[in-house]
Amino acid sequence: MNRNYLRLFFALSLSLVLSISGCGQAKTSVNPPEKSNTTDSSTQTPKDSNNTPTVHPVSLTLYFPTPDADGLAKVERSVNITDGAMIKAIFSELQNPPSGLDKVLPEGTQLLGATVKDGVATLNLSKEFRKNFNGGSTGEQMILFSIIDSLTSLSNVQSVQFLLEGKPQEAILGHLDTTEPLKRNEKIILKQ
Numbered sequence: 001m002n003r004n005y006l007r008l009f010f011a012l013s014l015s016l017v018l019s020i021s022g023c024g025q026a027k028t029s030v031n032p033p034e035k036s037n038t039t040d041s042s043t044q045t046p047k048d049s050n051n052t053p054t055v056h057p058v059s060l061t062l063y064f065p066t067p068d069a070d071g072l073a074k075v076e077r078s079v080n081i082t083d084g085a086m087i088k089a090i091f092s093e094l095q096n097p098p099s100g101l102d103k104v105l106p107e108g109t110q111l112l113g114a115t116v117k118d119g120v121a122t123l124n125l126s127k128e129f130r131k132n133f134n135g136g137s138t139g140e141q142m143i144l145f146s147i148i149d150s151l152t153s154l155s156n157v158q159s160v161q162f163l164l165e166g167k168p169q170e171a172i173l174g175h176l177d178t179t180e181p182l183k184r185n186e187k188i189i190l191k192q
Helices: 002-022 086-094 137-151
Strands: 037-039 055-065 072-082 111-117 120-125 159-164
Touching: 055 086, 055 137, 072 086, 072 137, 086 111, 086 120, 086 137, 137 159
Parallel strands: 120 159
Antiparallel strands: 037 111, 055 072, 111 120
């Protein structure tokens, strides 16, 4: 039991050091495991020899809409994640915009599952993603490409396929065709 407290103390200390040292640093690349078929931790959680999930500090590149929806602002964050949980970590971080930027996900949206296969990240989102979306085509573009551009910052993701409650949608939020995987959109990323 004492060993678990030491691990927790070490993980929290490392997290604090990484948070403090991450402020004001230049972009750090994210190198997830090089696998062509990866399942996110929503279905798997690797464990170490003591049957404890393995946690790693990583730097994530996220994109958040500006309040006037004129583009996406790039944000770097350092977070601790469990092996295989990159998509879950990105999804979670997108729910917490920095001050001055807009929230990405409609209220109540949940990630039901995520996989990466052959460069395509497939996200299975809850019905609240559509039900609680109250924007127009510009808002839709900001939300979808916040997610897509954030996920395609990972080296093993080139495009994103959206599912709603396990089913593909012609236009998941009403306008943009989401029947096929969508690729990164560099044009809406604001220059810093």
